[in-house]
Amino acid sequence: MDLKEKLVSSFLAFEDGVDLDHPVHEERSNAIKNFEVKGFPTKKDEAWKYTSLKGLQKIDFSIFPKQETSLEYKDVKKYFLHEIDTYKIVFVDGVYSSYLSETTHDGVDICLMSSAFSKPMYQQVIEVYFNKAASKDESLTSLNTAFSKEGAYIYIPKSKVPKKPVQILHLATGNEAALMLQPRNLIVAEDNAEVQIIERHQSLTGNEVFTNSVTEIFAGKDAIVDYYKVQNDAPTASLVDNTYISQKDNSVVRVHTFSLGGKLIRNNLNFYQNGERVDSTLKGVTILGDKQHVDHHTLVHHAQPNCESHQDYKGIFGDSSTGVFNGKIIVDKIAQKTDAFQQNNNILLSDKSTINSKPQLEIFADDVKCSHGCTIGQLDDEALFYLRSRGIPKKEAKALMMYAFANNVLESVRIPELKARINKIIANKLGVRMGFDL
């Protein structure tokens, strides 16, 4: 049985474990139908031209997470940003781990989707927001919607700010030979609210993991949301991340994506500007080696006047790694005075590495400022010589240049400890030890 059949036929069993009378169940039922019709995307789909899910579909994934496997905090501490105090929503093999988590209901709700689905007090929020930004058309999003049951639920009421950032951590123990996970996250920051979120997926063994994640983020008027995705997973872990963001007037949402490890990563990052004077920032650093593959598909839909978007993606590709950047910007006819900026710079470190970069601008308004730029190059020999002539060995000199290249993105990280952590991951990846914090 291939993976699609397995998933579709598992839906009945899934229904045994959820409340069929809950309004969201109709969404699930519609979603599984859509997935059944469309199936997994193939290379024939324009949006999936450079990323193949064929290999993953041959693997016999377990679809339903078993009961919680206990993990000692000390064994997984390094995957947390433990240098600062944070709220934590932790899942082990897809099952919520209360032991590793720290949730709250103190003025804000930082807890679980399973609670939000089952408790009446959350029903109104679920009805207003759940599946309202996510695509009902895209097949993998539908697949996630169909099986939506667990994930992070973050609700920040009007003018509230949580005391500390939130970490969402998905751990896979390898108890299953191959595990498929489908977390579903809902993040709502009401008017004038603020929240900072760090999300990470981490497989602890060499067993296959395939995560198909959907996150919906709603930013009310004047709300500020900072979302950091740390993608530094094991070489047998694959991730399709579908993130949908809806913004109202004057809101600011910034998503930083650090793609530093994993087998296959596909990021579908979609911004919908549904208010005026909205500010959207999409930044990414991708550093790959071996046969790793990362595909960034971004969409910014400017649907109202006077909004801005800033995209800056830096990619460094070594060995036989491959990268994709597809940045789509739509400016509706009424979205006058839009200021949309997009930049994608890439460095190829080896003859066997590849990057496919494609800006895609669809502009229907006539008074807008849209700029995009894309470069693909190699490390500059003259700069390398400059650094080496100061006594810095070749490997360290190259690393310094890569830092410098990625610096624009790194410097806009607003949690200093996170920035330090990312720098450390990058330094480890490059096999260098810098004598200072960059």
Added chain:
Amino acid sequence: MLEIKNLHASVEDKEILKGIDLKVNAGEVHAIMGPNGSGKSTLAEVIAGQEEFEVGEGSILLQGEDLEELSPEERAHKGVFLSFQYPVEIPGVSVTNFMKTAINESRKAQGLEDMPANEMLKKIREKSEMLEIDRKFLSRSLNEGFSGGEKKRNEIFQMAMMEPKLAILDETDSGLDIDALRIVANGVNKLRSKDNAIIVITHYQRLLDYIVPDFVHVLYNGKIVKSGTKELALELEEKGYDWIKEEATV
């Protein structure tokens, strides 16, 4: 200090240096002048170990040691310093952190521990004052958004920090106004000692009013065609290079 014998260097089969002989003793300052395209910058980069150039015949000895097999960083560790004509911008790495890295890498190569932080700070303060460099400047990203003059002053600051045995200044005067030129030249003069040597590459006599050379060489078409004392520089300033070219052709 430095002995270059019959040095040939080429890039993509085009020979640029065609047999250079040059001996620079400790305590001396040599100026290398010459028209555009004569090979001045190539000579500087070949000494510093730029791998882009293919060194054919000849040898470069630093304190009697052949540099041929050494990488640029190994040459730096042995005391070679090149002040670049076009210093490279490194966003996100401050001047201070860059210098710490450079100095500690050299110390590591010599089997020494990292320089203690207070010693490093003291040195940075001392050298930046010498070159009239503002403290704020040191926390800026290396060369990023620096004016031409700031870049050159920063190069000499790096030289002061690294205390090389052999410093090659490649057109350090270009892009400098007269005040900056004086500051940079004063800095270089303070760094002159009986234990080091300096090669100044320039088009113009102007810099040599401040950094007075012991010897002046004229490079033309990949060869040193004339050598003399500082008066030769004055003569070149007055008469241009045409007479040198004619002499060389004859």
